[in-house]
Amino acid sequence: MKVVNSQGGGPFLVWTLVVQLILCGSGVYTSDGTKNCKLLSEAERNVLNRLEPLAHRNFTAEIKNGSESYTYVFQLCGDAAGIPKAGVVQFESKKTESKPTVIGLYEKTEAIGGSDWVMLIYRDGDSYDQHCSKEKRKAMVMISCDRKTDAGQMKVVREDRDRLQDCFYLFELDSSAVCPALESHISTGSIILIIGFCLLAVYLIGGFLYQRLIVGAKGMEQFPNYAFWVEFGNLTADGCDFVCRSRNREEAPAYRGVASEPLEEEPEERDDHLLPM
DSSP states (O other), X not given: OOOOOTTSSHHHHHHHHHHHHHHHHHOOOXXXXXXXXXXXXXXXXXXXXXXXXXXXOEEEEEXXXXXXXXXXXXXXXXXXXXXXXXXXXXXXXXXXXXXXXXXXXXXXXXXXXXXXXXXXXXXXXXXXXXXGGGOBOOEEEEEEEOXXXXXXXOEEEEEEOSSSSOOEEEEEEEEGGGSOOOOOOXXXXXXXXXXXXXXXXXXXXXXXXXXXXXXXXOGGGGSTTHHHHHHHHHHHHHHHHHHHOOSOOSOOOSSOSOOSSOOOOOOOXXXXXXSOO
C-alpha cells in the first residue's frame, strides 16, 4: 500500500473518505440527535423531531455527468464525512487532491413537513465559482414515507445551477421515520371480546389440568367446577322454560270423560220368570 505524502492535499480527502466509510458501515454516533440543527423557526422543531431515527448516520450517493463523477455525503444534523458543520458534502471522485465542497450547513436548516414526507433545506454552502451569480450553494433533501425500509439509499435527483439565483441540489431518501402512525381498526368491543376469550381459555385449560393432574378426576369431572356448571345449566333451562313457554302449567287429568257426580244405580232386573215352573 502506497503512503501518501502528508504535505499534499491528498491525505485530507483520503482520511475524510475513510471516516465516511467507517461511519456508514458501523453506524457510530457523531451528533446529538437533531438538536445540533439550528432552525430558522422553532415551529419547525416538531417536524425535525420526526427524523430522530435517522440521526447519527451518513448517507452516500454517486452520480456521473459525462466524464465527471461525484460522491455526495449527507448526515442529519451532524458532520457529514467528518467535516465540521457540514450537512451535505460533495467529493469529485477522479480528483484525489481536490477539496470537498460543502453543499449546505446544518446550522442553517429549514424543515418543511407533510403527512408522509419531510423536506430538509441546508443553506450557506460554499459559493459557486462561475454559476448562479456565485451565490452560496443549497441542498434540499426530500425524505418520503416507505414503511418497508428504515432508511433507504439516497439518490441524487438533480443539480439546478443554470439560473441566476436560487440554485439547489435535490436529493431523495426513503424512510419509515416519516410515515404516519397506523390507526387501529379494532373497536373497544372487539378488544373486550378478545380479552374475554383469552380469560376463558386460561380458565378452561388451567382448570382441566388442575382437575386431571392434582385432583385426579376422570371423564366429565375433569371440567373445572363441573357440579356448579351442571346446576347452572339446569337452572338456566328452567328459567328459559318459565319465560319462553306459553302453555298452561296446571297438569291436566290423566283420563277424560269421567263424570264428577256418582252414577245412579240402575234397577235390578230379575230373571225369575225365565225359570221353568
